Amino acid sequence: MDIDIGARLRSLRAQYGLSQRELAKRAGVTNGTISMIEQNRSSPSVGSLKKVLDGFPIPMSDFFASDFSSRRKIFYSKDELTRISEGKIEYKQVGRDLTGKALQVLHETYPPGADTGRNMLSHQGEEAGVIIKGKLEITVGAERKVLKAGDAFYFESHHPHRFKCIGDEAAIVVSACTPASF
Template identity: 60%
Template sequence: MTPEIDIGARLKSARLARKISQRELARRAGVTNATISLIESNQMNPSVGALKRVLDGLPMSLAEFFAMEGQPAPRKAFYTADELAEVGKGKISYRQVGADLSGRALQILVERYAPGADTGRVMLRHEGEEGGVVIRGRIEVTVSGQARVLGPGDAYYFESAQPHRFRNLGKEPCEVISACTPPSF
């Protein structure tokens, strides 16, 4: 017996992959918003002709539609310490929550700075925002020419387009839990 294809979930997945709203797809396909909603919630089983007309609004052929993988599996929500992905080695270790951040808006890191570690004399700059909390040790954070030494429990949060750098001036490792958006590694 052939497994039943979830037309609604498949249509929603194809629509979202193209970043098209239900309203926009309805407009492009010449159907009502309710029709798209009913199909996606599996409350309406469209005829082949009706489905083709809706897919023309994406645009996508019937063959492409039925060749698609089913609805993507939900992303992993929980990670053990040994599942954090190392995205930088050396005097500064960046262990990232989740290996694949494609399509994600947020990056969470466990940062470890060895004594004397420095992100470099050239200040960092990139789009987005970042923030973090020092868990242990002390770190000097410089943002737009202002420097501050932060210790356990202290935090930072700034727009990443501002020139910034991080330095561990102490004799013990420093650990920071940070987040930035969008992911910048």
Template identity: 35%
Template sequence: MYGDLGVGMSIEGIDLDVLPGMNGPAIAQNSNNNVGIRLKLIREIYGISQREFAKRAGVTNSSISMIELGQVSPSIQSLERILSVIPIRMADFFDFNLHSLVRVARTSNDSAQLFSLTKHGSHQEKNQLFAQSIIVPVGGSNGLALLECDTCGVVLAGKAQLKSVAVTDSLIAGDTFYIPMCQLYQFINSGDVPLKLFVCSLFAHSR
């Protein structure tokens, strides 16, 4: 139907190279809505308008709109190009939780209770604890990331915005946080001094 028009052209504001079959294999039809929801959530985490996102990806605004509404299924190659705007790996794009499970505790509350429930997993697993300090410069961020394990931590100095799916929490020194596995998140330094974090992650390995 579209063969005579060529990749890169458009019909009624829709880029042909984001349609299935035009630029590589298409994503399964039953995942259309899921792809659209994920794309919209990530775009909103970064605070990018649909129009600006389309401009950076080199496609029309209508194309992004129809993908987010689940009305069109992009090819895998086209989705990779669109996601390069963020950027985020394709595997992380399909793995992150669609709902925010991040928990925070303020210094004014009893934050010890936040991590009193952290004993998870079966007795057949061997756990390895990993701890590190993170420094985020003024105006910077740690970049959008997907956790491979449960992580908790505390803000040592500065002010932070902890952004996850459709949720943003403001943290100050002394506040604690818990981020579960497969949660998409980002720390942004919202203060005027370097943001210092201490985080601990628990990796589970089979014996």
């Protein structure tokens, strides 16, 4: 099976919103190198391709394994959500590969008593969500509140935070995080 390295690189670069010149600068290669690879007029060595991919950065294995086609999936059935967690709390993500994406949307399920742990979470960006079912105790910094179905939250994620299911039924949340960092 022949792999169109030029088309893959062009699609990946477009997903990151980079011009050929910007990618060349990041990777420490010439603009002409990027152009020749994308036009399949040059077949890069493994070392050269690795150097170009370091401009994103993306591992070479992901470059060959991921789908960088320009066809973007818009609609997802519940079975197509990507489970990104192990353990009691279930996090299902809309979309598979969020490389270069600014937004992450999650469907979260917290069984009764489940929480994100004693250590507060903290990361770059912002988070927002709506409680769909159950009750969820949310702590952000020194503030704490129990939210129920229909209630919502929005905060800057660099503030230490944690989530805990309160009551006898699972809490279901639909949330968004930007940038895609969870």
